[in-house]
Amino acid sequence: AKLHTGERVAVKVQKANVEEIVETDLSIMKFIANESDRFNTSFKHLNLPAVLHEFDKSIHKEMDFDNELMNIRHLSDNFKYNDKIIVPTTYPDYSNEKVLTMEYVEGVKLSEVIAGDDPKYNKILIADRIVRSYFQQLFIDGFFHADPHPGNIFVTDDNAICYIDFGMMGVLDEEFRQDLAELMIYFSDRNIDGLINQLIRMDILNEKTDINILKSDLNDLFAKYYGVELSRFNGIIEDLLFLMQKFDVRLPNEFVLMARGLSMVENTGLRLDPDIDVVALLKPFARKLMVQRYNPLKMANNAKNSFFAFEHVLRALPSLISKTIYKVEEGEVTVNIEVKHISEIANQLSLAIIIAALLVGSSLVMLIDVGPRFYEMPVLGFVGFTISLALGVFTVLRYFIDF
Ligand SMILES: Nc1ncnc2c1ncn2[C@@H]1O[C@H](COP(=O)(O)OP(=O)(O)O)[C@@H](O)[C@H]1O
Ligand SMILES: [Mg+2]
Structure with a gap:
């Protein structure tokens, strides 16, 4: 659309009956979750009612465009000194719970940049900017885009990155960020003892977890990636999440959001630049957090x-x-x-x-x-x-x- 003042804007409008549909679907899903939890013991460890409770919360947040507008402003503030990472300007006067008006982004979707080979775009530079900006969100600001797939990122003519679609954001407090940085370092060093101790410190593993079996499973996991360069996480994060499920470990919701986002971003980075060294890009952020912790x-x-x-x-x-x-x-x-x-x-x-x-x-x-x-x-x-x-x-x- 176009404002009276002439600015081009994108207007996101919520469908009229979407709330009704969501409520109906949610109550059906909750019914199924509760019943299967009650009658089928093999579902118990999935804790479906709790999963649905989280889903209920997040989908309501996503349907509230006031919330999305606040998210945009928050993220925009975090990147105000970086003109290569763009977050659209919002127009609160033309927005409410169901209508969100923001600056129209002139650019192409990252998915198109990945698929095509227009020499106008410097894929290596774009990959670097995306990965770094995501690390900043995770480790420095603790406020991150939870759905950074290539359809939710735009690229402008000067290879700047623009995030869109801020319905779901994750929040990590400072202690968690420091713990996470330490965890990633052990992870990238394939240090199994360090990894397990850190998971215990983070309260993710508890006395019920059989550490010896976990250790041998982690050994198998890392053996599978033996010879794969230590420069990327490449699939290993998904494998680790899967492994945790087997051990009946209750991962904090933010941890799952973070791991999902990170592997999405890493995947995107690799598709843009197959030689990208994600771990090397991570190290300065991790170091900064460690210095903070032990200052x-x-x-x-x-x-x-x-x-x-x-x-x-x-x-x-x-x-x-x-x-x-x-x-x-x-x-x-x-x-x-x-x-x-x-x-x-x-x-x-x-x-x-x-x-x-x-x-x-x-x-x-x-x-x-x-x-x-x-x-x-x-x-x-x-x-x-x-x-x-x-x-x-x-x-x-x-x-x-x-x-
Ligand atoms: N600020 C914007 N400028 C230009 N196009 C936009 C903008 N915001 C959204 N779009 C377009 O609208 C589509 C849907 O927006 P998005 O916020 O991702 O909605 P959804 O939550 O339904 O995924 C995007 O994929 C993009 O093509
Ligand atoms: Mg989207």
């Missing part, structure tokens, strides 16, 4: 947060200790140790509290931007931190030597 300032910040959670315990502790000692002295508590020992323990406790306070205090100082800096860290805080850490280690060591 001392970040760790100090975490220490500060846990300090506030722990502060009331610390505050109550001295009076608790003196009360206990008082009661012991008053003979209210019958314990079979001499009071001499109690005061020794109290001393140790006080020492521990002082060290803890020093540790937290210097962590706080590290966060404040004062004094000279050494490797980006304030010297004052760093020195305090080191001293209290050493004292802490000493106290713990003495504890072990004494007992």
Whole structure:
């Protein structure tokens, strides 16, 4: 369509009776899911009712164009400094729940670029841009297009990428992104122990999983890909998802969305550029996340947060200790140790509290931007931190030597 102001726009309009049809279909599907779950044990592990519950949620989101408009704006904001990744401008005044008006994208569908061989398009460059922009969504922004197939991506004349169709987006929080990056590194290194430990840390595997069988299955899986370059995930992600199903593992929904999107994007990348090294493109993103996770300032910040959670315990502790000692002295508590020992323990406790306070205090100082800096860290805080850490280690060591 064309606005009064002359701009060309694309208008997405929802069909009039689509909601009714969806509701009917959903209730039929739910009925079947519940019954088969009840009567057929071989379906149980698929957990069909839960799957349908997720589907119910996501299809309703997709039918709500207000939601899609917000998604477009969010993604557009994430790519505002990259003029090679385009997200259409929206027109909220001409949009509502059932009508979505956005900038008309001048370009061709990626599926056509893949199929044809117009020299106007630089397939290698396009592949690189798509894969990188997807990694940014997954690992940096944690907000990603969940359906990035070549029909939902446009290419413009200067090889810029334009995403469309934002009904379904995935969200990954920072901790999950860091876990995921670590997982991918183990994955691309074919490090089975690392992979399993990471899956346990992520709560994906639990004590019910038979780790030994899983290990041997993973060995088989990687053996199947033996000799395949370590430069791509190529089918292995789908195989891993399938393997997880066999182990009755409940994968988080976002994990499945992410894996699906990633393998779609990798496939597209490979079809555009058979020599693309997806893993090499992944590494800088993973490294950035690892640096974030193990950054001392970040760790100090975490220490500060846990300090506030722990502060009331610390505050109550001295009076608790003196009360206990008082009661012991008053003979209210019958314990079979001499009071001499109690005061020794109290001393140790006080020492521990002082060290803890020093540790937290210097962590706080590290966060404040004062004094000279050494490797980006304030010297004052760093020195305090080191001293209290050493004292802490000493106290713990003495504890072990004494007992
Ligand atoms: N901003 C746009 N500019 C140009 N064409 C568009 C635009 N948005 C959608 N289209 C066209 O409309 C089709 C359907 O849009 P899409 O958002 O993918 O809907 P659906 O959710 O039904 O897949 C697209 O495949 C594309 O051809
Ligand atoms: Mg579409």
